[in-house]
Amino acid sequence: MTSGKGVKIALAGIPNVGKSLIFNKLTGGRAWVGNWPGVTVEKKVGKLRINGIEVEVVDLPGIYSLTAYSVDELIARNFITEENPDVVVCITSAINFERSLYLAISLLELGANVVLVVNMIDLAEREGYKINYEKLKNLLGIPVVPTVATTGYGIDQLINTIRKSLYEKRRHAHIVDYGKEVEEAIKKLEGLINETVSELTSKYPARWIAIKLLEGDSEILDKVAKQPRGKVVIDRVRSLREDLEKSVGDLESYIIERRYEKALKLARATMVKVAVPKISLTDAIDAILTHKILGIPFALSILYLLFRFAFEVSTPFVDIIDLLVNVYLYDIIASNPVLPEWLTSFLADGAIAGVGTVLTFLPLIAFFFLGFAVLEDVGYIARIAFLVDKLFSKFKLPGKTIIPLIIGFGCNIPAVMATRTIEDENDRKTSTLIAPLASCSARLPVYLVVGGAVLGRSAGFAVLSMYVLGILLALLMGFVFRKFIFKGPSSGFIMELPPYMKPNISNIAMKTWERTKKFLFKASTVIFLGVVIVWLLSVTGPTGYLGSEHIEESFAGIIGNWLSSTIFKPMGWNWKVSIALLFGFIAKEVVVGALGVLYGAGEEEEAVKHAIMEYQVFTPITGYAYMAFVLIYVPCVATLAAIRSELGLKYTILALVYEIILAYVLALFIVGLGYMLGLT
Amino acid sequence: MISITRSIFKAIKLLLLAALGLAYLLTGILSIINWSVDLVGVNQQFYSNFIPRDLGFALVALTVGASLVASTLYALRGNQVMHLAAAAIGTWLALGALVIQAIVATATALDSVVLGENIDYSFVDEQLLRMDVILGCVALPISVYYTLMLREMIKSR
Numbered sequence: 107m108t109s110g111k112g113v114k115i116a117l118a119g120i121p122n123v124g125k126s127l128i129f130n131k132l133t134g135g136r137a138w139v140g141n142w143p144g145v146t147v148e149k150k151v152g153k154l155r156i157n158g159i160e161v162e163v164v165d166l167p168g169i170y171s172l173t174a175y176s177v178d179e180l181i182a183r184n185f186i187t188e189e190n191p192d193v194v195v196c197i198t199s200a201i202n203f204e205r206s207l208y209l210a211i212s213l214l215e216l217g218a219n220v221v222l223v224v225n226m227i228d229l230a231e232r233e234g235y236k237i238n239y240e241k242l243k244n245l246l247g248i249p250v251v252p253t254v255a256t257t258g259y260g261i262d263q264l265i266n267t268i269r270k271s272l273y274e275k276r277r278h279a280h281i282v283d284y285g286k287e288v289e290e291a292i293k294k295l296e297g298l299i300n301e302t303v304s305e306l307t308s309k310y311p312a313r314w315i316a317i318k319l320l321e322g323d324s325e326i327l328d329k330v331a332k333q334p335r336g337k338v339v340i341d342r343v344r345s346l347r348e349d350l351e352k353s354v355g356d357l358e359s360y361i362i363e364r365r366y367e368k369a370l371k372l373a374r375a376t377m378v379k380v381a382v383p384k385i386s387l388t389d390a391i392d393a394i395l396t397h398k399i400l401g402i403p404f405a406l407s408i409l410y411l412l413f414r415f416a417f418e419v420s421t422p423f424v425d426i427i428d429l430l431v432n433v434y435l436y437d438i439i440a441s442n443p444v445l446p447e448w449l450t451s452f453l454a455d456g457a458i459a460g461v462g463t464v465l466t467f468l469p470l471i472a473f474f475f476l477g478f479a480v481l482e483d484v485g486y487i488a489r490i491a492f493l494v495d496k497l498f499s500k501f502k503l504p505g506k507t508i509i510p511l512i513i514g515f516g517c518n519i520p521a522v523m524a525t526r527t528i529e530d531e532n533d534r535k536t537s538t539l540i541a542p543l544a545s546c547s548a549r550l551p552v553y554l555v556v557g558g559a560v561l562g563r564s565a566g567f568a569v570l571s572m573y574v575l576g577i578l579l580a581l582l583m584g585f586v587f588r589k590f591i592f593k594g595p596s597s598g599f600i601m602e603l604p605p606y607m608k609p610n611i612s613n614i615a616m617k618t619w620e621r622t623k624k625f626l627f628k629a630s631t632v633i634f635l636g637v638v639i640v641w642l643l644s645v646t647g648p649t650g651y652l653g654s655e656h657i658e659e660s661f662a663g664i665i666g667n668w669l670s671s672t673i674f675k676p677m678g679w680n681w682k683v684s685i686a687l688l689f690g691f692i693a694k695e696v697v698v699g700a701l702g703v704l705y706g707a708g709e710e711e712e713a714v715k716h717a718i719m720e721y722q723v724f725t726p727i728t729g730y731a732y733m734a735f736v737l738i739y740v741p742c743v744a745t746l747a748a749i750r751s752e753l754g755l756k757y758t759i760l761a762l763v764y765e766i767i768l769a770y771v772l773a774l775f776i777v778g779l780g781y782m783l784g785l786t
Numbered sequence: 787m788i789s790i791t792r793s794i795f796k797a798i799k800l801l802l803l804a805a806l807g808l809a810y811l812l813t814g815i816l817s818i819i820n821w822s823v824d825l826v827g828v829n830q831q832f833y834s835n836f837i838p839r840d841l842g843f844a845l846v847a848l849t850v851g852a853s854l855v856a857s858t859l860y861a862l863r864g865n866q867v868m869h870l871a872a873a874a875i876g877t878w879l880a881l882g883a884l885v886i887q888a889i890v891a892t893a894t895a896l897d898s899v900v901l902g903e904n905i906d907y908s909f910v911d912e913q914l915l916r917m918d919v920i921l922g923c924v925a926l927p928i929s930v931y932y933t934l935m936l937r938e939m940i941k942s943r
Contacts, residue, residue: 385867385939385940386940387936387937387940390867390870390871390874390936390939390940391871391875393867393868393871394853394868394871394872394875394876395875400849400852400853400856400872403845403848403849403852404849404853404875404879406845406849407842407845407846407849407850407879407883408879408882410842410845410846411846411882411883411886413842414842414886414890415886415889415890418890418893418894419889419890419893420893421893421894421897422893422896422897422899422900425897425900425901426900429900429901
């Protein structure tokens with residue numbers, strides 16, 4: 107390294123080793139957060155100054171190895187090979203040493219200039235372990251730095267070691283001995299690769315390509331096959347694999363086992379048990395929090411308390427923003443005598459209402475992420491996932507999916523945003539798409555009003571059935587998405603339970619800020635547009651601007667009439683309840699208010715219920731179908747905005763379309779079943 | 787003599803733990819009954835001023851109750867680790883509920899100020915005279931005791 111221009115270091119590590127904390131310590135917490143190109147995996151980049159040189163620090167996704175099975179692992183290895191960082195800091199955990207070393211070995215095989223960090227040494231020492239860092243350094247031939255990221259211990263030494271490593275590059279691609287036969291095959295392939303596909307060896311070490319080809323790595327096989335003389339190599343790999351599998355069995359498993367053996371050997375050679383405590387605090391807490399009977403109620407209770415914290419503590423802040431934007435600012439605009447009526451209406455009911463909607467969600471989101479970051483930092487979120495992992499794996503979903511689904515009972519927006527803690531991209535996309543099926547609190551007034559009006563004593567059961575239906579549909583759709591759209595194995599079923607730790611304030615503040623900021627900047631445009639579009643539809647018609655008094659002649663009224671006479675005809679829903687669904691796009695609870703206004707009953711829930719009874723708007727069956735439709739039909743505009751910020755426009759449209767179709771089919775099914783059973 | 791005193795102290799401790807557990811369980815059950823009664827529109831509720839008709843509240847109360855009762859049973863079976871862990875963690879959850887309620891009460895008071903509303907006695911009644919607050923205060927010394935016991939046990943091993 108001769109100049110600071112383009113100096114790059116990457117941070118790699120398995121999940122829950124304190125990688126984010128070390129990233130924050132190195133970069134001072136200032137980071138640019140975006141996505142890796144073409145995928146929805148979060149990319150965090152920060153700056154570190156070493157000897158006056160600005161170094162770019164890239165936080166790679168949390169990974170266990172460098173296979174082609176997981177998007178995260180592909181991102182990490184492609185970054186190392188294509189961007190060629192000057193140093194790869196591999197963060198290992200002293201309390202999960204063997205698994206961490208497996209990743210370090212994989213990085214060394216890839217030819218990276220690795221600095222090994224052994225983090226959480228305080229916890230390992232507390233559990234009676236001591237690591238011989240000097241021996242580890244000699245065995246691996248790379249610098250080793252012990253750290254305690256929570257206290258900052260070892261961070262200065264790490265920066266110093268990174269500085270030295272920028273100048274003294276050590277690469278040790280030959281770190282594992284795969285046994286005589288396999289080593290011979292690797293050597294033969296290495297020679298052939300150097301001869302025939304030399305374009306690839308400029309990026310990857312020939313030995314690594316040879317090992318990956320023998321492992322059957324789909325990405326490397328594709329890359330070699332695309333080379334002009336790649337077929338020669340592929341044919342040779344095929345014959346070598348056939349020969350080797352006769353003696354060692356499945357070659358991929360054999361290679362992985364040998365790598366694990368090496369990791370285990372290194373761990374055993376360098377880690378010494380100096381005391382043997384029978385039980386740690388983590389063990390004692392986990393005995394209850396991951397207990398087969400008590401574990402789930404504890405998880406639900408803790409999430410309920412998180413939910414209360416976010417919703418109720420944010421209330422005064424929501425009200426302050428509401429007063430400032432939706433009352434004072436609204437009044438200033440609405441009472442302005444100079445502006446034409448349509449412009450006043452646009453500014454007051456469209457623009458200000460849109461800004462107000464965005465800003466009033468902000469305290470809720472911030473408080474939710476504050477509480478969530480505390481649970482994450484303490485190490486509890488991993489336990490919740492662990493508890494349901496077995497059940498959810500039957501639906502091809504990781505245990506962590508439970509978190510957005512439970513949070514979704516409160517509000518779908520934080521539920522969607524909570525999916526970002528799911529490591530595997532396919533799992534994350536699936537969880538994001540099914541999260542809105544959890545029945546949020548905004549839907550409850552609709553159930554209570556409609557159910558209370560038409561279902562009499564069965565209303566309670568009907569309301570409860572909505573919550574159960576939401577979860578069942580979420581699991582079912584999750585299974586469908588994983589089976590047909592987001593195919594492939596999940597890395598989510600590897601479950602690491604980190605030790606419980608004291609939450610780190612700067613880490614929590616950083617996570618809360620990053621997540622809230624993302625909501626504010628990415629989701630706000632969609633929410634604003636959504637609110638303005640609904641306003642426009644309700645105040646304009648074919649003859650132009652109508653004002654808010656002539657809703658039946660407006661585009662919204664026309665759409666409502668059209669829907670009730672065509673699509674919703676089998677369900678027997680009139681134009682008023684059809685329009686109310688359109689307004690529900692802003693927020694689901696608006697459905698009740700819209701019904702109240704349209705039936706001249708005001709917005710009070712009890713009055714709306716009586717109006718529905720008086721005008722006989724629904725039969726018990728069409729009312730129940732309406733409740734089910736409201737549960738599923740579209741996420742509210744803010745939830746859609748959150749989906750867009752997490753997954754992009756394509757998946758937002760998918761969420762919108764599949765939920766409308768699912769809602770329609772289910773409502774039709776309920777009405778049809780009701781008629782068949784004579785429940786008219 | 788010392789061993790008799792110790793046994794009596796141990797019995798009192800367990801009785802207290804079991805009583806607190808049962809109080810939480812009863813609170814949780816009554817909260818579910820109140821919620822169900824409210825749902826079918828019958829205006830007859832048990833101690834509705836103390837016990838909110840809220841499934842989440844009921845869940846927390848039942849969980850705390852179950853873990854404290856389970857802790858007592860573990861103690862009777864001689865499983866010291868599970869006894870201490872269940873008691874400590876159960877009371878931590880009770881304290882968590884107490885702290886959250888205190889924060890919520892503060893936020894509600896702040897909200898009243900924002901909205902220009904008066905804060906009268908009904909505020910204390912609604913926000914602080916609830917079973918999660920009352921039982922949480924009872925659970926506080928028990929939590930401190932069992933947390934210290936748990937730490938001591940871990941250190942000694």
